[in-house]
Each structure stands twice: as structure tokens, then as C-alpha cells.
Amino acid sequence: MLEIFVIAYCLYFLFSTYTSFMQIGFVKNAKKMRPIILDDEKYLEAADYSVEKEELSIISAFYSFIIFLCWIGFGLNTLDSLLTIESTWLKAVVFVDLFIIINWILGLPFELYTSFKLDKKYGFSNMTPALFIKDTLKTGILFLVFGSAVIAAISWIISSFNSWWIWGFIFIFAVIILINMLYPVIRDKMFDKFEALKDKELEEKIINLLNQVGFKSSGVFSVDASKRDNRLNAYFGGLGSTKRVVLFDTLIQKLSHNELLAVLGHELGHFKNGDILKNIAIMGVVMFIFFAIFGNLSDEIFLGLKLQNEPYAIITIFLLFSPILSFFLMPLISLISRHNEYAADEFGSNMQSKEDLVSALLKLANENKSFPLSHPLYIFFYYSHPPLTERFKELGYDVQNDSDNALKDSIYADAN
Template sequence: MLELFILGYCLFFVFTVYTSFMQISFVQKAKIQPAVILDSTKYEEAGNYSIEKERIAMASAFYEFVIFFAWIGFGLQTLDALIQVEQGWLKAIIFVDAFIIINWLLGLPFSLHSTFKLDKKYGFSNMTPALYIKDTIKTGVLFLLFGSAVIAVIAVIIENLPMWWIWGFAFIFAVIILINMLYPVIRDKMFDKFEPLKDKELESKINNLLTQVGFKSSGVFSVDASKRDNRLNAYFGGLGSTKRVVLFDTLVEKLSHNELLAVLGHELGHFKNGDILKNIGIMGFVMFIFFAIFGNLSEEMFLGLHINNEPYAIITVFLMFSPIFSFFLIPLISSISRHNEYAADEFGSNLQTKEDLVTALLKLANENKSFPLSHPLYIFFYYSHPPLVERLKELGFEPSSERLNDMALQSDYVKEEV
């Protein structure tokens, strides 16, 4: 069985590198062609950013490939020999925490390069070393406290319950739902500064929009995302009574009221179409399959890794190999997501106008330096959203049309009252 898992990882690695290679080759050719959607300067810059990002992804994939085989060859066995603890749940905490921390340390050079070199170069990152360290410490504390608690519970379930993988799935699924409920509260208390919107006219318009759709939230907030990054974004965070509308301060600054309402209308389309519940259902189904696979591994699997078939080993093997299964499920999940995005675009454009949504998408593409074209294979595997070119066509705007070009140039575009 271990041989099959290793073969799967090798296929995962080959596909990852190949799709990155094809994307780089595609963008290199596309960026010297006449600009599409973006002006020529930003078009070339977005292409360069896309290429550099993929080159880093390829280098990271090779690096992780070596680390993976180091873990299989001697790493897991060495770590197991170093941790001489009898108590199952305690060994699971120490072993899995050590495994995760070592991987994080090994991947730190790529994280630092992306944050402090690549993103700085293209004007995205505002991160300072002090803020990076502060965020890292907070994240580490959360992981050591809550992550270790989750590991301990899973270890106890594995040791004491027959068909443990069913109960383990139920527990982890419940934890994920809880995290989604608490996410905006955690971000507010530990990482970001959430404030009520200062623009009361905009707040009133948003509340009217939410009422119109029947979306109940605990408030509309602006978050100081610009202290870390200049990208534009917004999201609906939380579940149940913790639901809130969160706008990045960069988004509030760059988009007009109508454009911002169109973006929120798109997000509300996901709510109205039940996409959030569908996504939770898909996630639950995939996770159940994963638990069924990793809950029934053969003894030979662990013998091949030179570790015992115990909770710490089962959890670690899950963390090592689940990305393989996820990767080959991505195309299906991405296809469903792209379909949902088209429907959400339609909903959002009906709440405002298609022109409002189009100009908002154009601004997002410009500010986020999103290259508008990608290789079909790359889209197939990785795009959870349709390419901007296709979204604009679906909304009735040809990327090469004079009308769209005029809209892209007029950053202070205001819709005409009809």
C-alpha cells in the first residue's frame, strides 16, 4: 500500500510541476500580445507577477518533494526514536506538533521570499518584520493550544473507539464548523482591527441590500487589511449569530458605492443560491472519504515507514498524504465552484447593474494585478473562479470591445441613472 501512496505522490508532484510549467509558457507568450482588459503597462506587470509566482511554486514543489522522501526515508523513524513517550495522546501531541513545526521551519524561506521580496516588488505587501513576527507568534500560540487539543481528542478516539474513523470525522467536521463560526471573532480579537463603517451612507445602502436579500448579520465592518497587504477583498464571515460583513479598507477606498454593492451582491448570490451549505456538504463528503481511507490503512503501510500503527502515526500519515487525494479532486470541486461563480455574478448584477459589477471586477483585476488569461489546463485544475475574460463575456461584455475599454479607463466611472 505504501508503494501506491508514494506513486500517488509522485503523480501529484509531476502534475503540479507540469501545470506550473505550462502556465509559465502560456503567460510568457500571452503577455507580449496586445493587452486584454488591463492597460498595456499593468498587463505586462501582471504577467510578470504571474510568471514569478509560478516559478517560486515550481521551486517549492521540488523542495517539498525532497523533504517528503526525507520524511519517508529516515525522518519519521528518527523522530519516533527521539520521542520516548508511552501515553498515546501525549505522544501524538508531541510527535504531530514537531512534524508540523519542522515542516513550517523548512518552508519558511519560501514564505519570507514571497512576503518580503515578491509581494514587496509588485506593491502588494506592507508587512513589516515586527508585524510578521507578531502574527507568527499569535498563530503559533493558537496552534499549540487548540491544535494540540484537537490532536489529543483524535488520538483518544483512535485508541478507544471501534470504527474510530467515523467518530473522528464527526469530531473534525464539528471543529471546522466551529472555526467558521468563530473565525471573524478570532481575527477581530487577535489579528485585525474591525471597526464599524465610517461611511454611514454606504452602511445604510449595505443594510438595505442585506434586508432585500434576507441576509441577517451582526454588523458591517471595515478591517485594516492594508497594514499587511494592498489587495482588495471582502467576505461574509461567521455562521449563525456571528455572521458579519467584512470589507477590506482597501476595497472601501478604491470602489464606488455602486461597485461595492455589486461585489457584495455577488457574495449574497452565493448565500441566496445555497452555495455555502453546498460547499460545507462537499467538504464533509470529501473529508468522510479521507477518514475512511486513512482509518483503514494496512499494517504494512506503517512497517514500510518504520513506525508503529498508533495514533501519532495515523494522524501524521493523514497530514502527509491527504494533499494527494485533494489535488486529484480539485478539478471537480473547481468546476462546481466556477459554475456557482457565474450564477453569483448574475445575481449580483441583477441587484445593481451589470455595468457596476463589470467596473468593480476591472478595478479588482487592476489593483490585484490579476493576469486575465491562463492556460486551459491550469484553469481546469486551479481556478475556483472563472477567468475574468469569461466572466465578462457571460455578463455581456466582450474584452476587446470599445465600450469595455472605455469603462476600464474611467476609474471614476459612475453608472448613468436610467
């Protein structure tokens, strides 16, 4: 049985690296073509950024594969032999915590390179060593306190129920819902500075927009995202009474009022179309599948890894092998998501105008250096949003068939 999981992990590794190689080759060829959507300089820069990210992804995948082989070869057994703890729940907490911490330490070089080398090279990252350390310490404290509590609870559920995976699923699903409710509050208190919008005219327009679709929130806020990153973004955070509209300060600086309203109109389209509830339901189904599989593991897997069939081992195996299932389920989830994005675009363009939404998407693509073309296989696996070329086509701008650049010029005129 362990062999099946290992083979599946090898296939996952091969598929993921193959898609990255295909994407690199595709982007390098597309880079030589006439620029579309982005201006000439940003088009070349976005292509280079896309290629460098994928090259780093391939190196990271090889590195992660070696770490995986070390864990199943001797790492898990060595860690188990070092921890002589009789308490079932305490051993689960210590073992799983150490497993996660060791993986984080081993992956730290890639995180540091991305933040302080790659993203700074392309003008994204504003991260400082002091802020990185501060964020890391806060995240570590949250993990050790709340993560350990969740591990202890799951350990107790595994030890207490024969069909523990059903109760474990219910518990973890509830925890995820709670995290989504508290996310904006946690970000506000520990990481970001949330402020009421200083532009009262914009705030009034946003509130009117929310009222049109019956979206009730606890407020509209600006967040100082630029202290870490220059990318543009906005989101509706929280659930129930904690719902709030959050605009990155970078977005407010770069987009006009009408463009901002078009972006928010798109997000409200997800709300009006029930996509939030659909995504929660999909997440629930995926999690149920995960728990059904890992809740009924054969003893052969534990024997192969030289571990006891106990909570600490079950949770660790779940963490070690769940990326495989996530990767192969991703195309279906992404397909559903892309369909929802088209519908949200239509709703957003009707709430404001197609011109405003196209102009906003154009600015987002340029500022975020999003290369507009990708290999079909890469889109199939990774794109939760349709390619910009397809989104523009649905909105009436067929940029790929614009041979004389007139359409591209008209989009830039709209953006300016």
C-alpha cells in the same frame, strides 16, 4: 501499499509542476498579445507577477518533494525513536506538533521570500518584520493550544473506537464548523482591527441590500487589511449569530458605493443560491473520503515507514499524504465552484447593475494584478472562479473579440 502512496505522491508532484510549466509558457506568450481587461502597464506587470509566482511554485514543489522523501526515508522513524513517551495521546500531540513545526520551519524561507521580496516588489505587501513576528507568535500560540487539543481528542477517538474514522470525521467536521463560526471573532480579537463603517451612507445602503435578500448579520465592519497587504477584498465571515460583513479598507478606498454594492450583491448571490451550505456539504463529503481511506490503512504502510500502527502515526500519515487527494479532487470542486460564480455574478448584477459589477471586477483585477488569461489545464486544476474573460462575456462584454479596443475603452469609461 506504501509504494502506491509514494507513486501517487510522485504523480501529484509531476502533475503540479507540469501545470506550472505550462502556465509559465502560456503567460509569456500571452504577454506579447494586445492587453485586455487591464491597462497596458498593469497587463505586463500582472504577467510578470504570474510568471514569478509559478517559478517560485516549481522551486517550492521540488523542495517539498525532497522533504517528503526525507520524511518517509528516515525522518519519521528518527523522530519516533527520539520520542520515548508511553502515553498514547501525549506522544501523538508531541509527535504531530513537532512534525508540523519542522515542516513550517523548513518552509519558512519561501514564506519570507513571498512576503518580503516578491509581494513587495509588486506593491502588495506592507508586512514589517515586527508584524510578521507578532502574527507568527499569535498563530503559534493558537496552534499549540487548540491544535494540540484537537490532536489529543483525535488520538483518544482512534484509541477508543474500532470504526474510529467515522467518529473522527464527525469530530473534525464539527471543529471546522466551529472555527468558521469563530473566525471573524478570532481575527478581531487577535489579528485585525474591526471597526464600524465611518461612511454611514454606505452602511445604510449595505444594510438595505442585506435586508432585500433576508441576510441577517451582526454588523458591517471595516478591517485594517492594508497594514499587511494592498489587495482588495471583502467577505461574509462567521456562521449563525457571528455572521458579519467585512470590507477591507483598501476596497473601501478604491471602489465607489455602487461598485461595492455590486461586489456584495455577488456574495449575497452565494447566500441566496445556497452555495455556503453546498460548500459545507462538499467539504464534508471530501473529508469523509479522506477519513475512510486513512482510517483503513494497511499495516504494510506502517511497516514500510518503520512506525507503529498508533494514533501518532495515523495522524502524521494523514497530514503527509492528504495533499495528493486534495490535488486530484480539486478539478471537480473547482468546476462546481466556477458554476456557482456565474450564478452569483448574475445575481449581483441584478441586485445592482451589470455595469457596476463589471467596473468593480475591472478595478479588482487591476489593483490585485490578476492576469486575465491562463492555460486551460491550469484553469482546470486551480481556478475556483471562472477566468475574467469568461465572466465578462457572461455579463455582455466579450473582451477577447474586441479587435478595435472600443469595448475595452467602454469598460474603462464605466470604471471611471
